[in-house]
Amino acid sequence: MAELRGISAPCRGGTYAINLESFTKRLKVFYSHWKENRTDHWGSSDALVIATPPVSEDLRYMKSSALNIWLLGLEFPETIIVLTNKQIHFLCTQKKASVLEILKKPVKVTVGTEIVLHVKAKSDDGTALMDEMLGAIRAQSKSSGHDSPVVGYLAKEAPEGNFLENWEKKLRTFNFQLVDVTNGFSELFSVKDSIEITNVKKAAILTSSVMKYHVVPKLEKIIDEEIKVSHSTLMDGAEKSILEPARVKVKLRAENVDICYPPIFQSGGVFDLKPSASSNDEKLYYDSTSIIICAIGSRYNSYCSNVARSFLIDANPIQSKAYEVLLKAHEVAIAALKPGNKISAAYQAAFSVVEKDAPEFTPNLTKTAGIGIGLEFRESGLSLNSKNDRVLKVGMIFNVSLGFQNLQTQTNNPKTEKFSLLLADTVIVNEKHPEVLTAFSSKDVNDVAYSFNDEDEEEEEKPKTKVESNGSDAFLSKATLRSDKQDMSKEEQRKQHQAELARQKNEETRQRLVGGGFGSSDKNEAILLPIYGSMVPFHVATIKRVYSQQDNYIRIIFDVPGTAFNPHDQNSLKFQRSIYLKEVSFRSKDPRHITEVVKLITTFRRQVKSRESERAERATLVGQEKLQLAGTQFKPLRLPDLWIRPSFGGRGRKLSGTLEAHHAFFQPAEKEMITLLHFHLHNHIMVGNRKTKDVQFYVEVMDVVQTLGGSRRSAHDSDEIEEEQRERDRKNRINLDFQNFVNKVSDLWGQPHLRELDLEFDVPYRDLGFHGVPYKASAFIVPTSSCLVELVENPFLVITVSEIEIVNLERVGLGQKSFDMAIVFKDFKRDILRIDSIPSTSLDNVKDWLDTTDLKYYESRLNLNWKSILQNITDNPEQFLEEGGWEVFNMEASDSDSENTEDSDQGYLPSDVQSDSVSEEEDDDSESLVESEEDMEKDTEEESEEDEGKTWEELEREASNADREKGNESDSEEDRQRRKIKAFGKSRIPDKTDSRGGPPKRPKMR
Secondary structure, eight states: OTTOEESSOOOTTSOOOOOHHHHHHHHHHHHHHHHHTTTTTSTTOSEEEEEEOOOOSSOOOOHHHHHHHHHHSEEOTTEEEEEOSSEEEEEEOHHHHHHHGGGHHHHHHHTOOEEEEEEOOTTOOOHHHHHHHHHHHHHHHHHTTOSSOEEEEOTTSOOOHHHHHHHHHHHHHTTOEEEEOHHHHHHHHHBOOHHHHHHHHHHHHHHHHHIIIIIHHHHHHHHHHTOOOBHHHHHHHHHHHHHSGGGGTOOOOGGGEEESSOOEEEOTTOOOOSTTOOOOSSBOOOSTTEEEEEEEEEEETTEEEEEEEEEEESOOHHHHHHHHHHHHHHHHHHHTOOTTSBTHHHHHHHHHHHHHHOGGGGGGBOSOSEEEOSSSSSEEEEEOSSSOOOBOOTTBEEEEEEEEEEEEOOOSOHHHHEEEEEEEEEEEOOSSSOEETTTTSOOOHHHHEEOSOOOSSOOOOOOOOOOOOSSOOOOOOHHHHHHTGGGSOHHHHHHHHHHHHHHHHHHHHHHHHOBTBBEEETTTTEEEEEETTEEEEEEGGGEEEEEEETTTEEEEEEOOTTSSSSOOOTTGGGGTTOOOOOEEEEEOSOHHHHHHHHHHHHHHHHHHHHHHHHHHHHHTOOOOOOOOOOTTSSOOOOOOSOEEESOSSSSOOOOOOOOOEEEEEEEOOSSSSEEEEEEEEEEEEEETTEEEEEEEEEEESSOOOOOSSOSOOOTTOHHHHHHHHHHHHHHHHHHHHHHHHHHHHHHHHTSHHHHTTOOOEEOOOGGGOEEEBSSSSOEEEEEOSSEEEEOSSSSOEEEEGGGEEEEEEESOSTTOSEEEEEEEESSTTSOOEEEEEEEGGGHHHHHHHHHHTTOOEEEESSOBOHHHHHHHHHHOHHHHHHTTGGGGGOHHHHHHHHHHHHHHHGGGSOTTSOOHHHHHHHHHHHHOSSOOHHHHHHHHHHHHHHHHSOOHHHHHHHHHHHHHHHTTTTSOHHHHHHHHHHHTSOBSOOOSOOTTSSOOOOOSOO
């Protein structure tokens, strides 16, 4: 029904319905409030008249519409409501009257009020019906002994349209005493019931989720990648995320949500902290010492919520101080919202903080600390200013908004000399402590202050250099992959994602290993600078800032003691006569190289500062006392009759305690003999006399039974069937006991004081599992959400995905029944982990898992000597990166290039020349170090044929002739690719000839 708008969903058939229970309950609340506060808030009115304006596409908040939603659950546009002590009159169209008809009987029974419907025809201007309603007011007043009734109305709402204008004229011609009852409705709406609070909470969840999952990542990407985007474009994106809650991981129906106002993005020194502000078409400004303000408001079932955050980019001391003071004042204002306090207490508390900590900022503090919020974005009468003496009550909800307008700071950029700050949260007044409904979006300094560079001078914009691949187009972003996902095959999607991972992996490796002509020593926290042909170390703490200049120069400025901003300390006083290096400059011909070096030094400096800060915080920690049992704090959670691995030399002792676990796994028994809980620890511990990082508790789900009789039992043997059923019941019972234990522990971890630890049990995904040989025996290896594990056979296998640099799948293709997996860790000094003899049928599953976890993988037809390769990469990082980085191992790219050459020359192949598959099979014979019995039988047959056939010299001569006929085809792209690999480590390929001068025999052992 187009005439009705509101929060109630249409019923079957497209009609709307009013919630009778809610209507009668709130109608009682209204009449009670009107009766008890008739003189204080309702102007001693005898009747109230409410005229709801027509539908408008503009965002606006009106008391008349709020009353419709609060009382009826629907908005009735162009409808007049008259409320008296005994009657409620509605003047509306027939469609609206049909919805209101159902209210008559229940309202008469429960409230004792009569509902009178005045139905206006489409061609009728409603004048006669207006006279009837106003006459009813006068008649009721006379019956009460009042000749001139007092009529309350909303004075601030001007009539819209001919219908409401006629009503306004009629109302004034009856010579009633008109009083404004806006304050009465404000007081009525100020305290929310449980349904209203739930609606505001859902709106707040959506608002804070949009800020956390859309706005913050968007801004970080824009700044990090230096993307030019306007404020209005950011506004459109944020608005779309509000209207489509699923985009920000919020499970709310899209038809029930709306925006409170168009999202506000401001930067570049032009700020407006008023709620009426808007996002302009100027580009987002994020250079050093800039401020970005973002405010977002969303509605759920017409109830509003709001959040605002200020983001600091390379803030200077004045900006940092201003934000810290504002944050403290904002928290104090929220804390003052307690039942019984005056509303003015919130602003006074905030003002006191600013006056004490930064009196120079007091003139710039906003004049209010926010306002009430609910069905209206700004509820009149609930302003958090210094003069509001109304008393706070449980159930009131406020938009606590505090800011500094137009502060001044000294910078060399006119766009950052003037800045503003704003913080806003939606807060509910509770019995004891106020609840911040938008706390999900953090406003902590560490979460809103970004340090992308340490420049005090504006850096000239430089043209971005495109990263080119070997003959391929620029890499596609993840966003592009997602948009084109439906038009690509699964394999194409995986290849494009792997190409993007290859670019990222090479960049990570470059930052870790090299910095051009510069270097760094992570262990000694030093930057190595080339001076007169020598690499001179400078501790990173001595560097004040580093930036690049337009003429391809890198400028590094050091902290020099004895200056105005860096006075002497106790250490530097000992060397007052020393000569200090103030700055150095280096020139490079490659602008891209300059950018990488600046980024490397800046990142390293930030990491060291962060580590020092963390170290200082840890120094304040108190040594832990002896572990104590929880006692009566929690109900003991016990899982009896467990075994432990590693063992104490016998059955594991049952101990109650807590382990600090890096990863905790729960694996129920399905095809295994045990159900287990496994803990992978941060550090080694001693279990008995054994050092270990893995502790496991398990129960055997079925007993090993040996039949004493030698005869085979029948498949229909009742005893055997009963025994199998008992085993299944035992397994299910044990799995259920473990599952209940895990659920109870997870619930305990979810309590507020433990939630920040972010603890949870990880469960392996059996569907993605595969068989392989990680150590000496074959095992079933399964992935989890963040690890690759094998927890049944000892020694255990637990590999964290974050530790992995790349994965190389070896011996892939060419009819092999199995392949190997080589896992290269980010710590190149750590030995690689090999998982051998993985069935080829699991190849696609392994690739899918690697791709979905953002792990870059490569494929090769042979096993590589990774120890030598990693040693060469560490010794010669520049050469490795110049050769293409990890893409050296990308055989797919080389195969695609070589196929073009082979296709063009294929017409010149003689008819008696065998296909390339023969030589490929010969190559493959030497590649695998894991061999089957069939391969050994083939070797024997080939050796017998070689003894009876041509000599080795004859075979070599024929091969040379074939090469000459093919031209230079033997020097294919694949051969060149293999030579690149050999440059960084010798392959595990056996020698081509043996001491007897014959063809080589493949090794017969693994």
